[in-house]
Amino acid sequence: MDMKKRVTLELRNRSPAEIVELVVDNSRSADGEVEGLTDEFTELQFLSMVNVALTSLAKLPSLPKLRKLELSNNNLSGSLETLCEKCPNLTYLNLSGNKIKELSKVEPLQNLKSLQSLDLFNCEITTLEDYRESVFELLPQITYLDGFDQEDNEAPDSEAEEEDEDGAGLAGDYDDEEDEEEDEDGSEGGEVLSQSGCL
Template structure:
């Protein structure tokens, strides 16, 4: 896909002035030059042209707000003076994987007063003796060269980003707050579950107590029934004893009557 068509697709029905970031990696440049990019992109802050076959950046429009430019894996060998002219507020420049051979080709970058970070990985210039010392001396405004400062301290992630990091930080903070809220909700749910479990256990204990009371009542009823049975047995025995005594008395009375008859 050529660069013009890619730019049209990247707009997605937006106007160029609405675009802050534009990524055109791996599309085709015509004759090694930038095409389709105009000064209408007045608010563009990040532009990426990785591996698009660039030989020259002479066709760059003036982009006053551009801060980060990715030009790695192209065939640029010079002509960097246009960068200071067209991109006065550039802070991050990646030229790794290009055809830069001499320190002198970097001299036009002296005019980029705000340049903080420069990447030249896999460029022949990095093979020169005292390469790092020479570049830092040539470009005193630089803080990082190839990701490290003059004391060989690695750049932090925030130093590698464009302005607007605060927005990302706010989003991260909001995400953390949401996570915290989710965590609190989860803890609350867990507490509710624990309370439910406790209630269930208490309910089971109550059921056990109730069943125990029922058993006691049943036992009491059984005991009372047994006592009543015993009383009935005693009454029957007494009744039988009474009958026996009556029979004995009747028999004795009969004997006495017989005796009386004999005396007569």
């Protein structure tokens, strides 16, 4: 399905201004450009365009409230300055699996002052010597690169962040559940269950 049709389908008879999240993964952009999106998507906070054959972001509309942008598995090699102009409030950007080869191509992201997490996994740039150090130096505002911070601590996923804010971490909840399982089934049964869950 082409991207324009997919965007129309995802609207489900709502106006673009009502849409907060939009996923058009695996649709096809005819000429490598963003299609079907307009400046009317004023409330859009999450946009996913994974594997849609994008080669350019030139036709990306202005999305002032956009916070998360998924662009993995496309053919982008640069033109990232467009993101700074059109999506100035991005906090999360996934560019993994694109054709980004040089540090100079990610340099425009310096202007995304709110950017906290950047993913360049499976891009040629990751083969550069001192890749991680160089990107963190170039983009001091980011906390996470390819899912890890500068000390190699893994980024918490968004669910974990929400739970942490409530004061209950995921690990604590998981241990409680496992203990209950063992109490009910006897310790051996509980262990077998948890092992099979891991496979």
